[in-house]
Amino acid sequence: MSGATQSAALPRGGLILGSARCGSTLVSNILNSHPAILSVSELFSTVGPHALRPDVLSGKRFWRNLSRPSGALSQVGNPDSAPREFLYGKGQAPEHDPWLCPPILAITLPHLTDTPDDLFRQLAQDVPQWPSRSLADQYRALFATLAAKPKNQPVWVERSGGSLLASGTLLDMFPEARPVLLTRSGPDTALSMRDYPATRLAIWMWRRLNWVGIDLLSPRRHYGRGGIWPLIASLGGLGGLRHILNSRPSLTDCGAFWSELTCRGTEALRGHAPLVVSYERLCEAPAEEITRLGLYLADEAPQEWVAASAVLPEKRPSRLAALGAADRDELLRACARGEDALSRYREA
DSSP states (O other): OOTTTGGGSOOEEEEEEOOSSSSHHHHHHHHTTOTTEEEEESHHHHHGGGTTOOSEEOHHHHHHHHHSOOHHHHHHSSTTTOTTTOOTTSSSOOSSOGGGOOHHHHTHHHHHOSOHHHHHHHHHHHGGGSOOEEHHHHHHHHHHHHHTTTTOOSEEEEEOTTGGGGHHHHHHHOTTEEEEEEEOOHHHHHHHHHHOHHHHHHHHHHHHHGGGTOOTTOTTTOTTTSTTHHHHHHHHTTSOHHHHHTSOOOHHHHHHHHHHHHHHHHHTTTTOOOEEEEHHHHHHSHHHHHHHHHHHHHSOOOHHHHHHHTTSOOOOOOSGGGSOHHHHHHHHHHHHHHHHHHHHHHHO
16 A cells, blocks of 8 residues: 555544553553554654654655654663663564664554564655655554554554643644543652653753743644754753753642643643543453443454453552652642643543
């Protein structure tokens, strides 16, 4: 199938929208074994500053964005900083350096196949030959290509950590996609963000770049969409990130960042009717929630898939209880706005 015709191959799609550190990797793993779903894991997040721009581009430029390693992003996502999430190099002997690998090889391709380098080489031959067209259509063509190897899956579902910040952009780009709002307790999410290098950097950029008028969470110029982000990423690749990645933000900053991201992201969902999936509920009643997810995204939830996937969620105690009273109150105050925004969807 040629790149010119692939965009019509998959009429259905889905978007898992969450704040980061809310259980979305678990959802990708659950969807990956559904016979009708192409589970696209962390594609937008690993392409990073180029993920959602420009509006129109050639196949050659599209492939460059997917395949050119980034010094800055490689410091954030690699086998050391994200050992559970980063997948490249865990299987076959890698042809690329896992600490400086093409973005699409970091997670997306190893999530789909045990031979990601083979698939990468095939894409490297085909994608640069694709015609110029909208960015959304380039992604649709990519999803169609991936879905045809080898299962011919009719539904694509993309899941990137933190994608809720881009919910307005993504829903405009992919009106055919069914949105899923993945929620988790704000305090527990914020505590997980405090311990994870990528979200430490996001919190730092949100706080510090705001001082010079650059808004990481801007509805239309957010990270991955605004023209400034490739420049910032190139500067980050020159050094200076290690201290940020190794420093824990304050509880107030973690909770406030989660709240701001949640408020802005859910505001962009107005007029849509997403399926709301709670991480806590997914762990408490996995078969029921997995069935809902399959029926919503693919109109089917095969019993074999539900049974096999239901063993993946692991119920964990809230980390909030382990905090002292003062820290607990500080975090709850910082998360209050976000919890209020989510309550409208949880109640619905």
